[in-house]
Amino acid sequence: MSEPGESTDRVITPVPRITMQAFCESAEVAAVIEAASRDRRMQKAHSRVQMGGATAAVEAFRNAPTPNVIVVEIGAGRPNPLSALDSLAEVCDAGTKVVVVGHVNDILLYREFIRRGVSDYLIAPIDPVATIAAISDLFTDPSAEPLGRTIAVVGAKGGVGTSTLAHNIAWSVARDFGTATVIADLDIAFGTAGLNFNQDPPQGVAEAVFAPERVDANFVDRLLSKCTDNLSLLAAPATLDRPTDFAEGTFDGVIDVLRGSVPCIVLDMPHAWSAWCRRLLIGADEIVVVAAPDLASLRNARNLFELLRSARPHDRAPRLLLNGVGMPKRPEIAVAEFAKALDAPVAAAVPFDPALFGTAANNGQMLAEVQPGSKVTEILSELAGGLTGRPEARRGRVNPLQPLLDRLTRRKAS
Template sequence: MTSIEYGFERQPADVFLEDGGHTGQLDHLRPLPRISIHAFCESEGMLQTMERCASDRRMAKVSLRINSGSIPAAANMFASAPTPNLIIIETSTEPSALMTELAPLAEVCDPSTKVVIVGHHNDIALYRELIRNGVSEYLVTPVSMADILNAIAAIFIDPEAEPLGRTIAFIGAKGGVGSSTIAHNCAWGISSLFSTEVVLADLDLPFGTANINFDQDPAQGMAEAVYTPERLDEVFLDRLLSKCSEHLSLLAAPSTLDRAYDLERGSFQPMLEVLQRSAPVNVLDVPHAWSEWTRTLLGEVDEVIVTAVPDLANLRNAKNMFDALKKLRPNDRSPHLILNQVGMPKRPEIAPGDFCDPLEVQPIAIIPFDAQLFGTAANSGRMIAEMDKKSPAAETFSQIAHIVTGRATVKKPKKGGLGKVLGMLGRK
C-alpha cells in the first residue's frame, strides 16, 4: 500500500469527563506499551484519577498497581522489591523539603525507572530542580486522567513513531438493519472524498457481504489474518487485501460454512494492530453479535457507530448496547447512532425523537427507506454514490464520512424536532 499522510482534524464535539478533562485530550493518544506502573496516592481525588486511568482502553497492556501513601511508602516498598518502569507519586511536601524526602527513594530505584511527581505547589524553580535531578515530569494538582495518560505517553511513546490509523467499527442494533451496507458505503466515501487509504475489514466470517457488495472474489482474506496470526505483518496483510478502488482495499470474509467460527476474545487483536500501522483509516464491519471478541473489539476502537431501524426491538437493543459501551469506554465519546430504513411503507415506526430520547443521543444520520436504489446497488456490486452521486442517500454517506473521521460535528437540532440534525433527510 502506498504511503500517505494521516492528519485528520480533531473532532470538535469533545465530551467533558468527570475529573475535568475532556475526550479531545485523548483523541490522538496511542495505546500505551506493555509497562509496569506503581502509583502512590495521598488524596482520594488522586486515587480516583488513577482508578479511571486503569479502566481506560489505552491502558489495556499496562500493569498498574495503585497504593495509598506518598514518597516514604514508595521508598519502603522498593527497599525490598524491584522497581517498576514508572512510579507516580502524589506528595504535599513543601518545595524546600521535597528533594531531601526523595533521597531514600532515589537510593532504591533502578536507574531505568522513571518517576512522575504530582505535587501541590506550582513552583517553577522546584520543577526545574526535579527535572535536573532525573524526575521525568512534575504535575500540579488537581490533575485529570488525561493529564496522567499524556504524561505517561510522553515518556514511553516515541514522538517520531508513525501515527496509528483510525479504527471505526459499524455494528447493527439488530440483524438486517443495514449496518454492513452503511459501513461499506462509508468506507468507499472516505477513500474517495479524502483520497486517503482505507481498509474495509469484514469481520462477519460466515456471512459477510463486503465481497458481494464490491463484486470481489478474493482467494484469501480475513480467515488467513485471524487463524495465522504468527505470519501476520504488513507484507502478509498486503497480500490478503483486494483492491476495490484507487484508495480502498478490502479484507474480505470467507463467507463459507465449512468450519465453525468459534473465536476467542483476542482473535482480531493482531490483525487490528497491523491494520493500524498500515492505513490511516480502518472501517470494521462487525456482525450483530455479543460475545467476548465483539465486546473486546468494540472497547478498543476509536469510534463505534450503531445502526438501528425505528422499532421497539431495535430501541431495546440499542439502549442495551449504548449502556454497555459507555461502561466499556468510560473515557470516550458516546457511540454514534444512525437510523436507517425510515419511512418504510405500511410499517409502524417509532418517531425519531421518541427513539433517540431514551438513548440520550442525536442521530448523525436518518436514512429514508429506498428499496429501489439500495437494492439495485447491492445487486450490481456498486456503492450508492456510484449509482447516483446526487441522491440524498449519497449526500448522507458523505456527511457520515466527515463525522466519523473527525472532519465535522453533529449540529444541534433547532426547536421543533430533529429536522435539522446533520444527515437527516427531510426531502424524499
Template sequence: MKHAAIQIDEGTDDDRPQAPSSVRVPHLTAAAFCLTAATRGAIERASSDRRLTRVKTEVSDGGIARLRRAFETRPTPSLLVVEVSTTGEALLNELDALAEICDPETKVVVIGAENDIALYRKLMKRGIAEYLVGTITPLAYVATVQKLFGQESATKLGKVYAFVGAKGGVGASTLAQNVAWTLAEEQASQTLLLDLDFRFGSAAVNLDLKPVTGLEKYVGEPDKLDAALLDRLIVQRGEYLSVLPGFDDALGDVDPAPNAVERLIEIARASFPHVVVDLPHEWSSASRDALTSADEVIVVAAPDLPNLRNTRALMERLRALRPNDAPPRVILNGCRVPRRKEIAADKFAKSIGVEACATIAFDPATFGAAAAEGRAIREQAPRSKAQGSVRDLAWKLTGPGRVRPRGRLRTLLGLG
C-alpha cells in the same frame, strides 16, 4: 421508479470532543500513591481506559514515605506515580531518598502543587520522567502514560471506525461499506475496510470483489500476521480503497484465535489513515476487542422495540468499556416505512441516554440497485439523497479532510 428521499438528521450540532490518541500502552505494571481523593479517582478511572488495558495498576493512599515503605523489600514496577505536598528543597530531598530504592528502569511521575519552571528543571535533571501540576484528569493521566510507554509507529496512527448492528438486518454492513468508499474517494485518502464477519460477511459481494484466499490460515495463528501479509490478503477497490474480505470457505473448520481481531486492527491502523471495521451481529471476545479499541463506534439500529432493547444494552456495555470516550453514535436506519409504527428518533435517543440519533429514511430502491450491481451508492447514484446521507456521516466521523477538486465537468457528470 419514484422512491422516498433519504435524509440524515442530527438533532444537535456535532460538538463531540476530539478523539484522543489511539496509541496503546504495552503490558507493564504501575503503582500510584495518592494524597487526595481527586487524584486517586482520576487514576482509577484512567486505569480502565481502553488504551491502558494492558497496564496493571495498583492504587494506594499516601505519599513518598508510604511508597518507600511499600517497595523497600521488593522491586519497583515499570511506572511509579506519586502525589506530593512538599515543595522546594524539601521535595528534592524526598525524591533523592526515593531514588535509593527505585530500579534503574522505573519511570517516576510526580504530581505536585508548585507550578515553577525552576523546580521542573531540577526534577528533570534528577531523572523524574514527568511532573504534573494540580488536579489531573483521567485523560491527562492516559496521555502521560502514552507519552512514556506508547507503542506509536513512525507515522501517525490511523483512526478506526467500528460499525455494529443492534440487530441483524439493520444495514450496518451496507453503511460501513459505503462510508469506507466515500472516505476513500471523496477525501482521496487510503482507507481499509475490514470485514470482520469472517464467515458470512457481505463486503466481497456488495463491492463485486474476488477474495484473495488464505486468511483462514493466519487468523488461527495471529503471531504470523504482519503488515506484509495484510498487503497480500487485501483486495484493491479503486485507487484509494482496500478491502479485507472474510473467509473463502464460510463453513470451514478454522476459528479465529482470541486476539486475532485485535492484532489485525493494530496492523491496519499503523498502515492506513482510515480503517472502517464491519463487525458481525454477535457478542464475543473479538467483538469486544474491536469495539474497545476503535476511535469511534457507530451503532446502527431500526426504530422498533427489539432494536431499542439491544441498543440500550450495547450502550451500557460500551460506556463501561470506554469510560473516557464520547458515547457511540447511534443511527436509526430504514426510517419512515409507510404504514409501519416506529419509535420517534427523539424518544429513542432519550431511552438510550444520548442527545440525538441520526436518521436515514427507508429507500430500498437506491440501496438495492447498488447492491445488485456490486457498486457503492456513490457509483450507482452519486447525486442521490442516499449518497448525501453517507457523505454527511463520513464527514461527521473524520471532519474536514483532503478533498478532490470539484471541477465543472465532474459536477455535470454527477461525479463531484
C-alpha cells in the same frame, strides 16, 4: 509538562503490557489513577494504586524491584519536593520511568524534575484521559506515524443494513476526505464486503486470525485487496468450513498492525455477541450503532449504549444511525422519540430508498457510484466527517467523474 484538560481528540496508543504502581497523597488523585487504570487503553497494563506518596514508594522498593512505571504524587505542602524525588531515585532500577503528579505550576521546578530523570510532570487536578495519554507517551516512538483511528460499526439487530452502511462510510472517508482507509469485514462466515465492492480476493482476514503467529505488517499488507487509491479491503472468506468461536484476543494482532499502518480502519462487526466481538467493540475509538426505527432495535440499542457507556466512561458516546426511515405503510418509532427513549441524539437518519440500495447491492457498487449527489450519500459523508474529526467534506475538490474513475480502478485491481 502536561496541563489538565488537554485535548483528547487524538487517538491515544494503548499502553503495552507493563507494570505500574502509583503512590498518592490525596484521595482525589488516587481516584483518578484508579479510573485511568480501568480504561480500555490500559487493559494490558497491570496497575496498583496505594497511598503514602514518595515516602511509601521509597519504602516499597528499598528491597524490591521497581515496576516499569512509578507514579508519585508530591503535594504542595511538601517543603522540599526535590529531596523526596532524590530519595526515590536511590531505590529505582535502571529503566524505570517516573511520572510526578504535582500541585505547583512552576517551570523551574519542572525543569529540575526533568533534569533528575523524571519522565513527565502532571499538574493536579488531573483527569483520567490525560493520565492515560502521559503513560502511553512513555512507550510511543515520537517519530512514529500517528496511530490509526478504528471505527466499529455494529447493528442493533440483524437486517438493518449495518454492513452496507459500514462499507459506504469507509468509502466516504477514503474518497471525500482523501484518507487511506481499510474496511475490515469481521463476519468471517457470512461477510458481504467482497460482494459489495465487487471483489473476490483469494486471501483476507481469515488467514490472519487462523495463523496469528504470522501476523506482521508485510503479511497483513499482502492480505489487503485494493478497491480505490485510498481504500483497501480485508475481506471475509464467507465460507462455513471452520467455526468462528475465536478466543477473546484473536484479532488484537491484526488490528494493531492496521492501526500502525493506515489512518482509518472501519470494522464491519458481525451481528453476534462473543468475547472477541465485545473486546473489539469496546476497544474501538469510535462506535456507530445502526438501528431500524422499531421496538426491537430500540431495546437492543439501549442495551448496547448502557454497556458501552459503562465500559468506556472516558470515551465519546456511540453514534446512533437510524436506517430505512420513512418506509411507506410501516409503523415506525419517530426519530425524535427514538432518541428520547435512548437518551442519545441521532447522529444520522438514512431515508428508506430501496431502489438506490438494491441497485448498489446487485451491481457491487457503493451508493455514491449509483447516485453521487443523493441525500443518502450526503448524510453518510457528513457522518464520515464527524467520525474522523473533519465535518466538512471537500466536495468542491471532488471530480464529478470520480465515481466512474473509482469504478474503473476497482475493475483493474481485480
